Amino acid sequence: MLTEKQLNELREELQTSKRPLIFFHDDPDGLASFLLFYRFIGDGKGIVLKTTTEMGEQFAGNVERYAPDKVFILDKPIVSQDFLDKVNVPVIWVDHHTPVKRHKVKYFNPRVNEPDKNYPASEICYKAVKQDMWISMVGCVGDWVLPDFTEQIKKEYPDLLDKNITRPEDALFSSKFGRLARIFSFCLKGKMDDVKKCIKIMTRIKTPYELLNQETPQAVFVYKRYEKINREYQETLEKAVKSKTNDKLLLYIYEENRMSLNSDISNELLYRFPEKVIIVGRKKSGEMKLSIRASSYILPPIIKKALEGCEGQGGGHEHACGANVKAEDFKKFIEQFRKQIK
Numbered sequence: 561m562l563t564e565k566q567l568n569e570l571r572e573e574l575q576t577s578k579r580p581l582i583f584f585h586d587d588p589d590g591l592a593s594f595l596l597f598y599r600f601i602g603d604g605k606g607i608v609l610k611t612t613t614e615m616g617e618q619f620a621g622n623v624e625r626y627a628p629d630k631v632f633i634l635d636k637p638i639v640s641q642d643f644l645d646k647v648n649v650p651v652i653w654v655d656h657h658t659p660v661k662r663h664k665v666k667y668f669n670p671r672v673n674e675p676d677k678n679y680p681a682s683e684i685c686y687k688a689v690k691q692d693m694w695i696s697m698v699g700c701v702g703d704w705v706l707p708d709f710t711e712q713i714k715k716e717y718p719d720l721l722d723k724n725i726t727r728p729e730d731a732l733f734s735s736k737f738g739r740l741a742r743i744f745s746f747c748l749k750g751k752m753d754d755v756k757k758c759i760k761i762m763t764r765i766k767t768p769y770e771l772l773n774q775e776t777p778q779a780v781f782v783y784k785r786y787e788k789i790n791r792e793y794q795e796t797l798e799k800a801v802k803s804k805t806n807d808k809l810l811l812y813i814y815e816e817n818r819m820s821l822n823s824d825i826s827n828e829l830l831y832r833f834p835e836k837v838i839i840v841g842r843k844k845s846g847e848m849k850l851s852i853r854a855s856s857y858i859l860p861p862i863i864k865k866a867l868e869g870c871e872g873q874g875g876g877h878e879h880a881c882g883a884n885v886k887a888e889d890f891k892k893f894i895e896q897f898r899k900q901i902k
């Protein structure tokens with residue numbers, strides 16, 4: 561984890577900001593991280609980073625338009641130096657992927673000191689703000705991690721996380737906290753206007769029960785939308801499950817006009833078939849957008865090698881990665897991938 565000194569420094573950055581612009585990764589961990597910081601400061605604006613590649617200089621325009629006093633970047637692995645050079649207010653970046661070196665930014669990443677430990681961004685953010693523990697828990701569970709305050713959560717919310725659950729995947733797929741992680745995930749899917757509305761509502765939700773039991777009209781809106789997307793999710797998941805063969809690789813490609821459910825579906829497939837290597841993807845604008853999961857392989861070097869001679873890019877965590885490959889090169893990519901998991 562970050563040192564006590566670093567956490568105080570991060571907290572200080574939050575306490576001295578009145579109008580933050582907060583960029584965050586579009587997954588439950590990113591959303592939870594944003595909510596923790598936004599709710600602590602009590603003001604600001606959030607922007608979901610839908611881009612799968614680095615955060616480039618085009619985002620400098622958002623900074624110029626909003627004129628924040630500080631910029632926060634949460635759970636995003638790569639930010640371009642051009643972006644940082646263009647922005648004229650302090651930039652604070654909290655991440656938990658492989659560390660990178662940049663100038664003109666305050667960089668908080670526990671992996672700098674503990675390269676092999678994975679603390680989700682929302683766990684780091686919680687250690688700085690020390691409030692809304694349940695929101696952090698949702699982000700961590702979504703990132704397939706049980707944080708060090710899990711016992712406290714079990715005591716406080718015994719009906720949402722059973723005391724016998726000790727594996728993060730069981731929390732994600734068979735607890736109410738897992739359902740909350742799915743709700744967070746689906747908040748970020750679909751039409752941008754709806755996404756914005758959901759995010760705004762989430763900044764004001766008081767308890768996990770307000771959402772789960774649909775206690776307020778706002779919570780009803782978020783929950784109904786979750787149910788709608790969940791129907792599409794279950795349908796796609798079912799087709800993916802049916803496509804399973806004896807092959808070690810479970811490869812499932814779905815229609816391109818559907819919304820991106822890659823990462824949720826690949827997670828659930830890995831949970832159901834832990835011995836398989838999972839690749840789930842869809843075709844979009846001439847590219848295959850893929851989520852890759854495997855519990856018994858370290859994926860980043862495999863993906864790097866599979867990409868040799870292909871137009872594309874990929875990377876992420878040890879057992880969970882994303883990749884984009886030009887549609888023409890997809891066959892070659894899969895062949896080169898297969899060779900390494902024999």
Ligand SMILES: [Mn+2]
Binds near residue numbers: 703
């Ligand atoms: Mn994360």
